[in-house]
Amino acid sequence: MKKRAIGQSGWLWTSLASVVAFIYFFPVLFIILTAFRSRSDTLATPPKWIFTPTFENFYHIFFRSMANSTEYVATGFHVYFFNSIYISGMSVLLALLIGTIAAYGFSRHPLRGNDTYLFIILTTRMLPPIIVIVPIFLIFRITGLAGTYTGIILMYTAFNLPFSIWMMKSFFDELNTEIEDASRMDGASESSVFFGVCIPQVKAGLAATSVFALILTWNEFLFSLLLTNKLTRTMPPAMARTIGGEINVDYGLLAAMICLFIIPIFLITYLLQNQLLRGVTFGTIKK
Amino acid sequence: MSTIELQHLTKAFGDLIAVDNVSLKVEENEVLCLLGPSGCGKTTTLRMVAGLEVATSGDIFIGNKNVNNLDTRDRNLAMAFQFYALYPSLTVAENLANPLFAENLSSEEVKKKILEVADILQLRDIVNRKPHQLAEGEKQRVAVGRAIIRDPECFLFDEPLSRLDVQLREQMRGQIKEVLSDLKKATVIVTHDQLEALTMATKIAVMRDGLIEQVSSPHDIFAKPNNTFVAGFIGTPQMNILDCNIIEINSSIIKLKILEQEVQIDFITPLNVNKNDSYFIGIRPRSFELVNNNASDNFSGKVDLIENMGSEILVHIKINEFTFRSVQSRSKNLNVGDIINLKPKKGQVHIFNKNGEVIRNE
Numbered sequence: 001m002k003k004r005a006i007g008q009s010g011w012l013w014t015s016l017a018s019v020v021a022f023i024y025f026f027p028v029l030f031i032i033l034t035a036f037r038s039r040s041d042t043l044a045t046p047p048k049w050i051f052t053p054t055f056e057n058f059y060h061i062f063f064r065s066m067a068n069s070t071e072y073v074a075t076g077f078h079v080y081f082f083n084s085i086y087i088s089g090m091s092v093l094l095a096l097l098i099g100t101i102a103a104y105g106f107s108r109h110p111l112r113g114n115d116t117y118l119f120i121i122l123t124t125r126m127l128p129p130i131i132v133i134v135p136i137f138l139i140f141r142i143t144g145l146a147g148t149y150t151g152i153i154l155m156y157t158a159f160n161l162p163f164s165i166w167m168m169k170s171f172f173d174e175l176n177t178e179i180e181d182a183s184r185m186d187g188a189s190e191s192s193v194f195f196g197v198c199i200p201q202v203k204a205g206l207a208a209t210s211v212f213a214l215i216l217t218w219n220e221f222l223f224s225l226l227l228t229n230k231l232t233r234t235m236p237p238a239m240a241r242t243i244g245g246e247i248n249v250d251y252g253l254l255a256a257m258i259c260l261f262i263i264p265i266f267l268i269t270y271l272l273q274n275q276l277l278r279g280v281t282f283g284t285i286k287k
Numbered sequence: 288m289s290t291i292e293l294q295h296l297t298k299a300f301g302d303l304i305a306v307d308n309v310s311l312k313v314e315e316n317e318v319l320c321l322l323g324p325s326g327c328g329k330t331t332t333l334r335m336v337a338g339l340e341v342a343t344s345g346d347i348f349i350g351n352k353n354v355n356n357l358d359t360r361d362r363n364l365a366m367a368f369q370f371y372a373l374y375p376s377l378t379v380a381e382n383l384a385n386p387l388f389a390e391n392l393s394s395e396e397v398k399k400k401i402l403e404v405a406d407i408l409q410l411r412d413i414v415n416r417k418p419h420q421l422a423e424g425e426k427q428r429v430a431v432g433r434a435i436i437r438d439p440e441c442f443l444f445d446e447p448l449s450r451l452d453v454q455l456r457e458q459m460r461g462q463i464k465e466v467l468s469d470l471k472k473a474t475v476i477v478t479h480d481q482l483e484a485l486t487m488a489t490k491i492a493v494m495r496d497g498l499i500e501q502v503s504s505p506h507d508i509f510a511k512p513n514n515t516f517v518a519g520f521i522g523t524p525q526m527n528i529l530d531c532n533i534i535e536i537n538s539s540i541i542k543l544k545i546l547e548q549e550v551q552i553d554f555i556t557p558l559n560v561n562k563n564d565s566y567f568i569g570i571r572p573r574s575f576e577l578v579n580n581n582a583s584d585n586f587s588g589k590v591d592l593i594e595n596m597g598s599e600i601l602v603h604i605k606i607n608e609f610t611f612r613s614v615q616s617r618s619k620n621l622n623v624g625d626i627i628n629l630k631p632k633k634g635q636v637h638i639f640n641k642n643g644e645v646i647r648n649e
Contacts, residue, residue: 176370176372178368178369178370178371178372179372179373179374179375181334181337181339181359181366181368181372182366182368182372182433183374183385184338184339184358184359184360185337185339185359185360185364185365185366185386186360186385186386186388186389186433187360187386187388187389188360188389189360197374200376201375
């Protein structure tokens with residue numbers, strides 16, 4: 001593409017876009033700045049824009065003094081961090097694996113009443129999760145899944161599946177089925193048609209679906225709060241517990257946690273951004 | 288032996304019968320064109336032969352072997368697709384090599400075959416390009432190349448030229464015909480373009496609503512249509528099909544009443560028709576001769592519209608609110624409003640009964 005010099009109207013749009021971007025990013029910026037402020041700077045009114053940055057908030061995430069003692073103890077926060085990565089990673093992988101195969105089936109070998117099945121799958125996402133939390137909690141307690149990795153991973157997989165199936169189905173629907181037929185003519189088996197011909201063509205779709213599913217799972221609070229224990233807890237409820245009550249909230253500590261919390265998801269989205277862009281605009285450009 | 292035989296092949300999608308009791312045979316060295324309007328079941332028939340679609344009932348024989356229960360890959364066929372179906376991430380050479388993977392050839396042999404095919408189809412210069420870098424005509428040639436690189440039992444082509452522009456289509460038609468005649472295999476081509484069928488096929492099967500209307504040589508399908516559908520479908524401009532009434536039969540010479548005019552037509556041999564019955568008469572626009580005087584053997588009508596066709600003109604003639612068309616030479620200097628007399632050429636008039644079936648010479 002040819003690079004275009006910014007003309008007069010270009011400057012107008014660019015500055016307008018900058019203003020909008022600034023409004024959107026201001027909260028994030030504020031949080032990042034807060035993470036590096038000392039406790040007294042954090043609470044200053046008006047907010048202090050010039051301050052000496054400190055890493056003490058980040059240090060306090062992992063080591064903190066408990067109840068007026070001067071001794072610093074490990075908070076175990078790294079465990080929650082690992083849990084978040086492990087649980088959301090595993091559940092997204094599982095949802096993607098099952099969802100892609102299911103979507104291929106729905107797209108290529110429709111059943112009698114195909115649309116009804118798809119609709120039923122979607123209805124599971126029409127209720128707010130809080131409505132089903134009591135029965136799910138009971139199921140988890142009876143089956144012994146409560147507090148286990150398996151339990152919460154299965155829960156999130158089920159949570160992500162409808163979305164994965166629908167999204168991947170739309171990608172499979174868009175493909176030219178002649179290419180699949182051609183590879184059958186060339187002697188490919190059904191599994192090599194799926195893995196060798198279809199999957200490479202929906203790479204962008206896989207990237208887009210996994211990022212969306214990952215963001216949903218990563219930020220999920222309710223199920224994690226109720227279905228995990230001290231050892232399997234993920235970041236969001238862990239962060240909530242750290243804050244404690246409504247008074248005396250350590251905003252600096254909270255901001256530091258948020259900074260850590262967004263790094264992994266930020267990195268993954270950044271790495272997949274090319275695929276993601278193609279994924280979300282898929283179908284808008286005709287082949 | 289390379290043959291394809293279909294026996295009472297039927298395909299139903301729910302309540303819709305896409306292909307209805309089709310029986311066909313394609314001999315070795317024969318090119319059969321399945322010709323018909325879109326939605327007539329021709330592609331479904333081809334896909335059933337390929338094994339990409341499962342027949343509801345009926346049998347398919349390839350090389351005298353029943354292949355009903357064989358998977359696509361075990362049928363040993365090659366197919367070129369309408370949208371070319373090239374693998375977007377592979378180069379032309381890799382696309383061409385793909386059908387050979389199942390044959391376990393050495394890389395030298397594969398290379399040799401690719402170059403062979405590239406030479407036949409003039410693809411040498413583009414073997415390292417990817418499909419998105421190719422022009423339509425090149426893509427089409429690669430698709431044909433991928434079909435002919437193996438040595439299959441039979442060849443199948445699904446609308447091979449439908450995406451090309453007129454000039455390229457003409458060029459590719461000749462090229463495909465040449466390639467096919469060298470291969471000496473049973474071939475089925477699906478097309479909705481009659482010109483494609485008439486030029487490439489050795490046998491044409493015209494389909495409508497899942498049924499085979501007629502199977503004949505390209506010449507016979509044009510000169511001896513079995514019914515009004517085939518008569519109207521083949522040939523441009525379309526055949527004039529008019530209501531008529533028989534007034535008098537005198538051996539091969541029959542006097543008909545057409546559009547309130549009495550016209551005497553010589554059918555060369557006597558026909559099995561009854562006096563005073565109604566029939567359809569079919570005359571191609573090119574089967575009229577312009578004559579000077581209104582006589583008992585010609586029509587007379589007013590020129591209503593003249594369409595330019597290059598060296599010729601298509602004249603719309605109006606008789607009693609009915610219009611029929613005739614192709615005439617530009618040199619005749621016809622003008623709108625002229626009263627002209629047209630004489631049907633001897634032996635080029637078709638007569639059909641009220642069910643649309645042709646009545647042949649006895």
